[in-house]
Amino acid sequence: MVNIEGTYHIFSEVNELLTGLGREPVFDTHLVGISKEIRQTTGLFTVNPDVLIGGVQKTDLIIVPALFGDQKKGVERNKEFIPWIIQQYKNGAEIASFCIGSFFLAATGLLEGKRCTTHWRFANDFRKMYPGANLLDDKIMTEDTGIYTSGGAYSYLNLLLYLIEKFAGREVAVLISKAFMIDIDRDSQSPFIMFRGQKEHEDEQIKKAQEFIESNYQDKITVEQLASMLAVSRRNLERRFKKATANTVVEYIQRVKVEAAKMSLETSMENVSEIMYKVGYTDTKAFRTTFKKITGLSPIQYRNKYNRELAA
Numbered sequence: 080m081v082n083i084e085g086t087y088h089i090f091s092e093v094n095e096l097l098t099g100l101g102r103e104p105v106f107d108t109h110l111v112g113i114s115k116e117i118r119q120t121t122g123l124f125t126v127n128p129d130v131l132i133g134g135v136q137k138t139d140l141i142i143v144p145a146l147f148g149d150q151k152k153g154v155e156r157n158k159e160f161i162p163w164i165i166q167q168y169k170n171g172a173e174i175a176s177f178c179i180g181s182f183f184l185a186a187t188g189l190l191e192g193k194r195c196t197t198h199w200r201f202a203n204d205f206r207k208m209y210p211g212a213n214l215l216d217d218k219i220m221t222e223d224t225g226i227y228t229s230g231g232a233y234s235y236l237n238l239l240l241y242l243i244e245k246f247a248g249r250e251v252a253v254l255i256s257k258a259f260m261i262d263i264d265r266d267s268q269s270p271f272i273m274f275r276g277q278k279e280h281e282d283e284q285i286k287k288a289q290e291f292i293e294s295n296y297q298d299k300i301t302v303e304q305l306a307s308m309l310a311v312s313r314r315n316l317e318r319r320f321k322k323a324t325a326n327t328v329v330e331y332i333q334r335v336k337v338e339a340a341k342m343s344l345e346t347s348m349e350n351v352s353e354i355m356y357k358v359g360y361t362d363t364k365a366f367r368t369t370f371k372k373i374t375g376l377s378p379i380q381y382r383n384k385y386n387r388e389l390a391a
Contacts, residue, residue: 082177082235083110083126083144089239093247093255105246111135113159132163138172140242145178145235150208154186161187168225175227175242177235184228185209193223198231203277206325217375236261280323284309288320289331296335297359302328336360337373344382351378 087108094104112128141164146153164187168174176184181197182205184190190212197205202216215221219230220238229238240263244252256263278286288305305328306316320328336358343354352363360366370378
């Protein structure tokens with residue numbers, strides 16, 4: 080509900096701003112539904128659409144909000160939207176999804192082979208349900224041939240600013256970002272990602288490799304070492320590891336080390352070099368480069384932003 084109401088509010092503000100500047104409004108916003116009254120699954124809200132899908136022959140932009148709860152059930156409950164969305168896209172409409180609304184958008188088939196993102200917590204579930212989509216779970220938003228997606232929770236605001244800039248211009252987008260206190264150029268959700276280890280798979284040998292990495296991240300671990308430990312070939316290990324976790328072995332080792340470093344940066348006052356050695360790095364440049372690649376921030380920037388003692 081928040082991203083539906085928030086979108087309506089912000090687009091209305093854009094129109095008011097444009098009118099004040101002597102320009103024509105650009106957004107004619109409607110809440111479109113498949114029935115005249117829609118009860119939210121929790122029972123807390125009832126939604127009354129402005130118009131039903133049969134009353135919209137052509138539109139320029141469709142926004143799919145986040146659908147919470149069981150995603151398969153959400154698709155089933157809203158399946159009448161699917162042919163309508165597909166036809167509107169074929170007719171030239173652009174499509175955007177907010178947060179885990181990407182699950183429903185993917186159910187239309189329109190994300191097949193396309194770049195997209197979703198809330199980082201649901202990235203593994205998304206990959207399982209829609210392996211043909213090119214999920215970039217570190218991105219806060221994506222655009223691919225007229226289809227837009229946004230990352231976790233309130234990152235939908237960044238996608239809204241992007242759309243406002245496209246339809247109303249940079250000047251208006253900047254003014255709206257200031258009015259609503261939104262960081263206009265933030266493009267990554269990497270600093271917010273908490274690495275969970277991706278163990279929701281059935282390959283027990285790969286789980287053993289993951290557990291070994293997580294228990295010994297402070298040591299130097301090689302692919303050959305893991306392959307020997309599991310009595311499999313390096314090629315076999317790398318193929319199965321990538322399939323099970325969506326990371327290469329080296330990427331997984333790096334992410335575990337960086338997650339350990341993040342925890343130290345958040346909770347301790349150890350210097351960066353001490354933390355670097357503690358998580359198994361000896362090369363300062365390699366550590367900083369890997370840390371920034373995964374989180375989008377340098378170790379110092381991350382500490383300044385998230386350390387509890389500094390915040391206090």
